[in-house]
Amino acid sequence: MTPQRPVAEGLFEWPSDEPRVIGSRCGSCSFVTFPAQGACPRCGGDATTPIPLSRTGTLWTWTRQRFQPKNPPYIGREPANEFEPYGVGFIELPEGRIEARLAGDINQELRIGMPMELTVVPFATDEDGTEVLTFAFRPIES
Numbered sequence: 173m174t175p176q177r178p179v180a181e182g183l184f185e186w187p188s189d190e191p192r193v194i195g196s197r198c199g200s201c202s203f204v205t206f207p208a209q210g211a212c213p214r215c216g217g218d219a220t221t222p223i224p225l226s227r228t229g230t231l232w233t234w235t236r237q238r239f240q241p242k243n244p245p246y247i248g249r250e251p252a253n254e255f256e257p258y259g260v261g262f263i264e265l266p267e268g269r270i271e272a273r274l275a276g277d278i279n280q281e282l283r284i285g286m287p288m289e290l291t292v293v294p295f296a297t298d299e300d301g302t303e304v305l306t307f308a309f310r311p312i313e314s
Contacts, residue, residue, distance in 0.1 A: 175197050175302045179295055183207055184307040185224060191292050192224035193307055195267060204267040226265045227290045228312065234261030234274060234282055251297075263309050276312035285314040 178186045184193045184228040196198035197204050199214035206225060211218045250256075255309040259274030259282065274282070275293050295306040 175300075176305055177298075177302055179304050179306040179310055182222075182248060184290075186291070186292060186305060190227060191290055191307065192217060192227055192288065193270065193272075195221050195225045195270075196220040197223050203234045206268070206270045223267075225267050225270070229263040229265040229286055229288055229309070231288050231309075231311075232262040232264040234259055236260075238278075238279055261288075261309065273306060273308040275308040280311070282311070 178184065181195055185191045193206060194208050195204050195206040196208035196210075196216060197220065198217050199221060200217035201212060203212055203214040204223070204225070205213060207221075208220070208222045210220060212220060236257060236308075237260050238257040240250075240252045245311050257278045259276070259278060259295040261272060261282075262269045263272055273293070275291050289312050291308055291310050292305050293308045294303055296304040299306060
């Protein structure tokens with residue numbers, strides 16, 4: 173079995189059959205942020221609590237990333253000619269909007285307002301062969 177690791181610790185629950193991304197809620201004003209933060213960007217309060225966010229939401233807007241992002245912050249190690257395009261979208265969760273990779277074929281049919289669910293997908297491979305995983309949202313099959 174290939175060793176695996178999340179792209180960043182504390183970003184999403186893993187391993188899990190029903191993963192969730194981890195945000196934070198401000199104890200003063202109840203504002204929710206993603207990713208989790210130690211201070212509230214709305215009121216400046218420092219009493220935040222990590223919370224798992226909802227697994228499902230709706231596609232608020234999206235685009236397709238057809239060229240390799242600048243490295244860093246992109247951590248992919250593939251040469252530019254081997255880059256695999258992917259979708260990126262904003263998902264409206266009950267707690268607020270978050271930006272996420274979109275799982276599935278780059279040319280899949282997407283529409284604003286469609287129901288989406290969280291999944292975990294391969295992102296890159298470390299130099300030692302460890303598979304790096306990240307969170308993504310995919311359309312909910314109807």
